[in-house]
Amino acid sequence: MRYLVLRTENLTKEFHRRPALCGVTLEVDPGEVFGLLGPSGSGKSTLLHILLDFIRPSHGQALVLGMDCQRNGLKVRRLVGYLPQNLTLPKGITAGQLLERFAALRGGVEMTFADELAARFQLNLELPCERLSPGERRKIGLVQAFMHRPELILLDEPSRDLDTAAQRELYRLIAEFRAEGRSVVMASQSISEMERICDRVAVFYRGRIIAVERGAQLRARAIRKIEMRFANPINPQIFIGLNNINQLVCDQNKVYCTVQGDPDALLKTATQFRVLDIISQQPSLEEVYQTVYGIPAYAT
Numbered sequence: 059m060r061y062l063v064l065r066t067e068n069l070t071k072e073f074h075r076r077p078a079l080c081g082v083t084l085e086v087d088p089g090e091v092f093g094l095l096g097p098s099g100s101g102k103s104t105l106l107h108i109l110l111d112f113i114r115p116s117h118g119q120a121l122v123l124g125m126d127c128q129r130n131g132l133k134v135r136r137l138v139g140y141l142p143q144n145l146t147l148p149k150g151i152t153a154g155q156l157l158e159r160f161a162a163l164r165g166g167v168e169m170t171f172a173d174e175l176a177a178r179f180q181l182n183l184e185l186p187c188e189r190l191s192p193g194e195r196r197k198i199g200l201v202q203a204f205m206h207r208p209e210l211i212l213l214d215e216p217s218r219d220l221d222t223a224a225q226r227e228l229y230r231l232i233a234e235f236r237a238e239g240r241s242v243v244m245a246s247q248s249i250s251e252m253e254r255i256c257d258r259v260a261v262f263y264r265g266r267i268i269a270v271e272r273g274a275q276l277r278a279r280a281i282r283k284i285e286m287r288f289a290n291p292i293n294p295q296i297f298i299g300l301n302n303i304n305q306l307v308c309d310q311n312k313v314y315c316t317v318q319g320d321p322d323a324l325l326k327t328a329t330q331f332r333v334l335d336i337i338s339q340q341p342s343l344e345e346v347y348q349t350v351y352g353i354p355a356y357a358t
């Protein structure tokens with residue numbers, strides 16, 4: 059049997075008889091960046107909590123780094139890197155001291171890489187934990203998740219509260235770990251993040267996986283809203299024949315449309331004329347669930 063960093067089989071969890079996770083089966087290969095995409099309440103965190111043995115499943119099983127996560131919870135938690143959605147920080151110590159505590163908990167991890175990570179995220183380790191902003195809290199959570207160079211990292215909404223520079227640094231870090239053959243499983247509600255950095259993405263809906271897509275597949279299916287402003291009024295006829303364009307509206311020198319997948323043909327057509335501005339917008343999670351899967355993401 060091939061080695062998988064993560065394998066779950068029919069994982070199910072009920073809270074007070076209400077299902078939070080229903081028959082989740084998935085496999086993650088070494089060196090894979092695997093996304094858990096879904097709206098709030100769709101079961102992503104519940105799955106991560108089961109993998110770390112914070113909670114027990116009602117049915118099913120999970121192997122993490124080849125170990126049954128229920129029988130080896132302590133070992134799994136020591137080996138795996140984990141960024142929780144909300145990291146509770148102690149008072150009265152600095153960010154640097156907190157990282158040293160994490161290092162000790164993991165059996166004495168060298169601080170060199172942690173310091174390097176903090177510098178990359180521009181995190182001031184002298185700051186007292188109680189004075190950290192939400193973005194700085196997220197950064198310290200990320201540093202402790204990556205600092206021991208784990209073979210598998212579980213990230214719950216990693217880019218929430220991060221500024222653009224820190225987000226880019228996070229994506230670079232994930233790519234570096236992937237290149238070293240390490241695996242990342244990350245939960246997110248952001249389609250653009252998922253399509254940009256994940257090899258595969260499990261799409262969650264009310265505790266179930268309704269699809270597992272390649273990142274590139276998500277990109278090809280993605281529908282973007284485009285708004286362009288030209289120097290002069292535009293004849294809509296110029297866009298006729300572009301088969302991935304929809305909802306085309308021309309209003310004098312403004313053009314609005316949606317484009318599915320690659321915008322190359324649209325841009326080449328548009329740039330025959332003088333373009334003053336172009337805005338490209340990702341559709342919301344709600345719109346993608348509706349248009350691609352035919353279901354309302356946030357319905358209860």
Ligand SMILES: Nc1ncnc2c1ncn2[C@@H]1O[C@H](COP(=O)(O)OP(=O)(O)OP(=O)(O)O)[C@@H](O)[C@H]1O
Binds near residue numbers: 074077078100101105
């Ligand atoms: N400890 C708990 N007790 C009762 N219900 C819970 C508990 N933890 C989670 N749930 C419920 O399980 C369902 C899935 O929640 P979960 O947090 O896993 O979703 P999520 O996709 O991670 O959403 P979010 O991104 O908002 O955290 C929700 O309906 C939630 O209310």
